[in-house]
Amino acid sequence: MLHTVDFRRWALVAAGGVLVAVAACTKEEAKPPADPTKQVFEDFAKRVDNYMKVRKPLADSVGELDPTRSQAEITARGVGLANALIAARAQAKPGDIFTPEVATILATLIKQEYSRRTEPVQETREDQQDELPDFVPQVNQVYPTTYPLATFPATLLPLLPPLPEQLEYRVVQHYLVLRDIEANVIVDVMPNAVPT
Amino acid sequence: MTSLTFARALRIAVAAASVTATAVAALPAQELALPRQSGSVRFLVLGDAGTGDREQYEVANQMIRYGRVFPFTFAIMLGDNIYGSERPQDFEKKFTRPYKVLLDADVEFHAALGNHDDPNQRYFKPFHLDGSRYRTFKKGNVRFFVIDSNYLDPAQVKWLEKELSASGSDWKIAYFHHPLYTTARRGPEVELRAVLEPLFVKHGVDVVFTGHEHIYERLQPQKGIYHFTVGGAAKLRKGDTRPGSLIAARFDRDRSFLLAEIAGDSLYFQTISRKGATVDKGVLVRREKR
Numbered sequence: 001m002l003h004t005v006d007f008r009r010w011a012l013v014a015a016g017g018v019l020v021a022v023a024a025c026t027k028e029e030a031k032p033p034a035d036p037t038k039q040v041f042e043d044f045a046k047r048v049d050n051y052m053k054v055r056k057p058l059a060d061s062v063g064e065l066d067p068t069r070s071q072a073e074i075t076a077r078g079v080g081l082a083n084a085l086i087a088a089r090a091q092a093k094p095g096d097i098f099t100p101e102v103a104t105i106l107a108t109l110i111k112q113e114y115s116r117r118t119e120p121v122q123e124t125r126e127d128q129q130d131e132l133p134d135f136v137p138q139v140n141q142v143y144p145t146t147y148p149l150a151t152f153p154a155t156l157l158p159l160l161p162p163l164p165e166q167l168e169y170r171v172v173q174h175y176l177v178l179r180d181i182e183a184n185v186i187v188d189v190m191p192n193a194v195p196t
Numbered sequence: 197m198t199s200l201t202f203a204r205a206l207r208i209a210v211a212a213a214s215v216t217a218t219a220v221a222a223l224p225a226q227e228l229a230l231p232r233q234s235g236s237v238r239f240l241v242l243g244d245a246g247t248g249d250r251e252q253y254e255v256a257n258q259m260i261r262y263g264r265v266f267p268f269t270f271a272i273m274l275g276d277n278i279y280g281s282e283r284p285q286d287f288e289k290k291f292t293r294p295y296k297v298l299l300d301a302d303v304e305f306h307a308a309l310g311n312h313d314d315p316n317q318r319y320f321k322p323f324h325l326d327g328s329r330y331r332t333f334k335k336g337n338v339r340f341f342v343i344d345s346n347y348l349d350p351a352q353v354k355w356l357e358k359e360l361s362a363s364g365s366d367w368k369i370a371y372f373h374h375p376l377y378t379t380a381r382r383g384p385e386v387e388l389r390a391v392l393e394p395l396f397v398k399h400g401v402d403v404v405f406t407g408h409e410h411i412y413e414r415l416q417p418q419k420g421i422y423h424f425t426v427g428g429a430a431k432l433r434k435g436d437t438r439p440g441s442l443i444a445a446r447f448d449r450d451r452s453f454l455l456a457e458i459a460g461d462s463l464y465f466q467t468i469s470r471k472g473a474t475v476d477k478g479v480l481v482r483r484e485k486r
Contacts, residue, residue, distance in 0.1 A: 065319050065327075066319070066327065067318075067319050067320070067321045067325075067326055067327050068319060068320070068321055069320075069321045069322060070284075071282070071283075071284040071286075071287040071320060072284040074316055074319045074320060075282070075283065075284060078316055118386075120383065120384075120386050123383060131311065145281055145282060145314070146280045146281050148311045148312045149311055149315075149346060150311065151311050151345065151346045151347075151374065151385075152346065152347050152348075153387055154345075154348040154385075154387045154388045154390070154391045155387045155390060155391065157347075157348065157349050157350065158349075158350050162350070165351075168347055168349075181315050181316070182316060184314065184316070
């Protein structure tokens with residue numbers, strides 16, 4: 001009899017435990033799954049941040065630039081910063097910041113955005129690229145100083161991850177380029193990003 | 197600067213500038229179509245100027261010539277301020293030398309960036325960008341909004357909306373490189389228009405000046421806004437404009453620039469060719485007064 005009571009008590013405790021476990025499992029399942037895009041963009045932001053950490057002491061070493069009447073001073077600062085960045089990132093290679101994961105997402109975003117464009121917009125974008133001589137952008141390359149910078153599509157920019165003010169996106173043929181503005185250096189490239 | 201001191205400064209500057217001294221002939225006063233009202237805001241508009249070629253210098257000489265009878269205190273540059281390489285000697289050849297007389301007369305140049313401009317031009321003090329790609333400044337009762345249309349990122353759009361809504365000026369003039377409307381071959385920047393035009397309409401921008409197309413166009417008001425394309429201060433795309441309902445006036449046979457005078461609720465303008473001929477002129481009334 002005692003045995004039976006003990007068993008019943010044990011059965012009740014066990015049942016309660018199962019219920020708690022089931023509830024916990026259900027709670028676990030109700031959690032929204034982690035957003036893979038968010039994770040990839042966070043990783044992208046970290047890589048951009050790492051670049052900025054490399055850049056900061058180099059920018060400090062060439063000095064802050066205030067508006068000046070001397071174009072020579074502006075040029076010297078830009079070239080100094082470019083040389084320092086290229087030397088510090090001598091091992092940099094395509095995809096260091098535009099990793100395959102972020103590249104896949106960005107390419108999809110850009111493709112979708114391009115497919116929504118009307119014909120006049122597509123023509124505008126083609127014209128923008130027409131002004132740009134053919135060249136293959138490379139990591140650590142100084143953007144050719146005699147070439148124009150193709151205007152970046154105004155409605156595409158808000159869809160891309162934000163950048164610090166020292167960096168910008170540019171489109172060169174089918175490449176998405178990450179460019180250091182003051183140094184005029186190509187920081188990373190992403191081929192086949194833009195429909196041609 | 198008064199008319200007298202400007203004219204004196206120009207005489208001194210012309211005498212000092214051997215490059216332009218022989219080329220600048222006097223302008224008969226009757227060729228001027230602007231009223232020169234006391235206390236008015238007077239300025240020069242030029243776009244796509246920085247080639248360093250002979251044509252740029254010839255257009256600059258007309259600016260000087262007109263400046264003698266229409267003293268203006270500042271100029272707005274609509275982008276492509278320096279084409280090609282941007283070495284110190286390029287700034288000399290493509291900006292400082294052609295406009296030396298004006299610079300010596302303390303005319304301020306307020307530049308916007310074009311697609312041929314290195315964004316580092318924002319550090320070049322004579323362009324008055326104060327280290328920023330976009331900015332705003334005020335002259336008299338006119339607020340100017342200088343926009344970087346090459347890279348209209350969300351931060352710039354936010355800034356623009358804030359500045360537009362804070363502006364209590366009578367006149368609001370926006371200027372940048374790419375035209376929102378044009379009949380020229382390359383066509384309007386429709387994406388830019390989709391972002392900017394609603395802001396301009398909402399906050400009552402009166403006039404938009406752009407360049408990029410190497411012609412002159414004055415368009416019929418679009419959603420209540422006057423649009424000018426003044427992109428021929430050195431380069432030219434001959435025959436590139438098209439007639440049609442969009443156009444109020446056009447000139448594509450030679451280079452050109454524009455002079456403007458704002459007095460009260462009126463904006464007077466005169467567009468002048470490289471040869472010194474008036475190719476367009478008129479007066480616009482501010483939108484709230486129309």
